[in-house]
Amino acid sequence: MGSNIPRFWRNLKSRYNLIGTKCANCKEIHFPPRHFCPKCRRLSKLEDFKLEGRGKIETYTVIHTPMDGFEGQIPYVLAIVKMPEGPRLTTQIVDCEIEEVKIGMKVKSVFRKIQEDGEAGLIHYGYKFKPA
Amino acid sequence: MKVAIIGVGLTKFGELWDSSFSQIFVEAGINALKDANIEGKDLEAIFVGNMSGGRFVDQEHVSGLIADHAGLNPLPSTRIEAACASGGLALRQGIMSILSGFHDVVVAGGVEKMTDVLTGQTTHTLATAADSEWETFLGTTFPGLYAMMARKHMEEFGTTREQMAMVAVKNHANARHNPYAQYPFEITVDDVLNSPMVADPLRLLDCSPITDGAACVILASEKRAKEFTDSPVYITGSGQASGTISLHSRKRLSVVDSTINASREAYKRAGLGPKDIQVAEVHDAFTIGEILGIEGLGFVEIGAGGKATEDGITQIGGKIPVNTSGGLKAKGHPVGATGVAQAVEITLQLRGEAKGRQTDADIGLTHNVGGSGGTAVVHTYEKG
Numbered sequence: 001m002g003s004n005i006p007r008f009w010r011n012l013k014s015r016y017n018l019i020g021t022k023c024a025n026c027k028e029i030h031f032p033p034r035h036f037c038p039k040c041r042r043l044s045k046l047e048d049f050k051l052e053g054r055g056k057i058e059t060y061t062v063i064h065t066p067m068d069g070f071e072g073q074i075p076y077v078l079a080i081v082k083m084p085e086g087p088r089l090t091t092q093i094v095d096c097e098i099e100e101v102k103i104g105m106k107v108k109s110v111f112r113k114i115q116e117d118g119e120a121g122l123i124h125y126g127y128k129f130k131p132a
Numbered sequence: 133m134k135v136a137i138i139g140v141g142l143t144k145f146g147e148l149w150d151s152s153f154s155q156i157f158v159e160a161g162i163n164a165l166k167d168a169n170i171e172g173k174d175l176e177a178i179f180v181g182n183m184s185g186g187r188f189v190d191q192e193h194v195s196g197l198i199a200d201h202a203g204l205n206p207l208p209s210t211r212i213e214a215a216c217a218s219g220g221l222a223l224r225q226g227i228m229s230i231l232s233g234f235h236d237v238v239v240a241g242g243v244e245k246m247t248d249v250l251t252g253q254t255t256h257t258l259a260t261a262a263d264s265e266w267e268t269f270l271g272t273t274f275p276g277l278y279a280m281m282a283r284k285h286m287e288e289f290g291t292t293r294e295q296m297a298m299v300a301v302k303n304h305a306n307a308r309h310n311p312y313a314q315y316p317f318e319i320t321v322d323d324v325l326n327s328p329m330v331a332d333p334l335r336l337l338d339c340s341p342i343t344d345g346a347a348c349v350i351l352a353s354e355k356r357a358k359e360f361t362d363s364p365v366y367i368t369g370s371g372q373a374s375g376t377i378s379l380h381s382r383k384r385l386s387v388v389d390s391t392i393n394a395s396r397e398a399y400k401r402a403g404l405g406p407k408d409i410q411v412a413e414v415h416d417a418f419t420i421g422e423i424l425g426i427e428g429l430g431f432v433e434i435g436a437g438g439k440a441t442e443d444g445i446t447q448i449g450g451k452i453p454v455n456t457s458g459g460l461k462a463k464g465h466p467v468g469a470t471g472v473a474q475a476v477e478i479t480l481q482l483r484g485e486a487k488g489r490q491t492d493a494d495i496g497l498t499h500n501v502g503g504s505g506g507t508a509v510v511h512t513y514e515k516g
Contacts, residue, residue: 011265032263032265032266032378058284059280059281059283059284059287059385060283061275061276061279061280061283061331061332061333061334062329062331062332063271063273063275063276063331064328064329064330064331064332065251065255065273065330066255066271066273067252067253067255067256067268067271068252068253068255068256069256071252073271075329078270078271078276078280078331079280080280080379080380080385087380088380088381089266089380090266090267090270090272090378090379090380091270092270092271103283103284103287114269114270114271115269115271124269126269126270
């Protein structure tokens with residue numbers, strides 16, 4: 001299903017450079033970025049915050065049955081990574097054998113192709129993580 | 133609170149290639165009206181749960197379509213969507229319309245036609261129940277999310293692969309006695325452990341199937357119910373809660389907060405506790421889902437669900453029989469219909485009409501989850 005450019009363009013900052021948000025009021029860091037601090041609500045003072053791109057795998061899976069657009073990538077590792085700054089994110093784990101992936105493994109972010117939006121659509125890039 | 137269920141209706145669950153989307157809803161509705169022994173003209177409103185008519189059958193404006201094809205114009209008709217919890221929320225909206233005094237007799241139903249598209253598109257559509265920009269975009273599938281919860285549960289509590297398989301084995305055994313079930317046959321633990329990998333550690337037989345189907349219940353106010361039946365089943369508790377849409381944002385990856393919060397509200401409204409529940413339909417879209425469900429509902433301690441399953445407490449004849457219908461796993465999971473189909477099963481159980489899968493129960497519960505836990509809805513039922 002083709003999509004218009006702004007849908008992806010507006011998230012590039014976060015997808016390319018791991019820019020999240022930090023609430024200057026309560027100091028909590030969010031990734032994905034938030035538009036509103038759930039703790040401080042109307043007292044929210046959000047500013048951009050760049051994550052270092054390091055973390056540990058908290059849980060993971062190996063996807064064998066993909067959805068449309070990911071057929072060429074299977075089997076691939078999908079994980080939830082906990083970052084020292086606080087938030088977690090969902091990401092693919094690459095540049096290692098599937099058997100090497102473990103809970104607690106240290107990983108760091110890399111810039112990679114994520115998927116293609118159909119044959120004539122955009123090629124999407126963003127973060128994946130690899131062993132640190 | 134007290135709202136009566138005076139009639140229930142289902143379609144066969146499965147690959148209904150000869151039937152259209154609107155046709156199956158109408159079939160379930162007519163079955164429910166017949167069961168209630170009332171006519172369409174007795175109804176005052178329609179509530180329909182549907183996750184994704186748009187992506188599965190290119191059909192939005194489901195509410196209008198359903199009313200028209202059911203021959204029920206000009207009744208007000210409303211579609212409710214919360215991914216796999218759409219049916220449970222449609223039921224709750226119907227209940228609230230009666231408790232508010234706005235209506236006395238309504239139909240609450242759910243419908244999904246999932247086999248008209250290819251598997252990759254079905255997988256993608258189900259994945260839209262997650263956060264599209266920060267989960268799905270990166271290659272997250274629904275089995276993938278539950279697989280990550282399963283792995284965390286195994287690591288944290290020692291839940292085993294075999295214990296998860298036992299959920300599927302039990303639910304398939306129960307489905308043998310359900311004529312509406314998609315897969316009414318027995319499987320073994322070995323079958324589950326040797327089935328193709330979908331999202332490690334979850335295999336094909338850990339996953340609910342892709343299903344066409346519809347379910348309807350006729351709801352009536354306590355006052356009017358007595359005109360139609362001497363022995364209604366009453367919905368006595370209702371709870372709904374939201375949780376983080378993304379799994380990665382949750383406080384704990386091995387606990388579904390929305391289930392805990394929704395069940396607390398339902399128990400409170402009903403004046404019941406988990407120990408009072410004698411039969412339950414629990415959201416087993418994946419085997420680990422039933423384990424997380426029985427923990428969140430308070431039937432067992434957090435972390436004890438795998439062991440409890442192995443000990444047989446959730447089997448028919450056990451302390452708290454779970455998914456006597458076969459559950460989502462073996463009865464089938466037409467996502468928008470599931471929450472209502474669960475209510476149908478508990479109604480049959482409390483009426484004593486569940487035949488080969490009958491339990492000895494006067495109090496039941498249903499638990500319906502949307503996404504990985506972004507929405508949960510719980511209802512309690514008592515024999516009239």
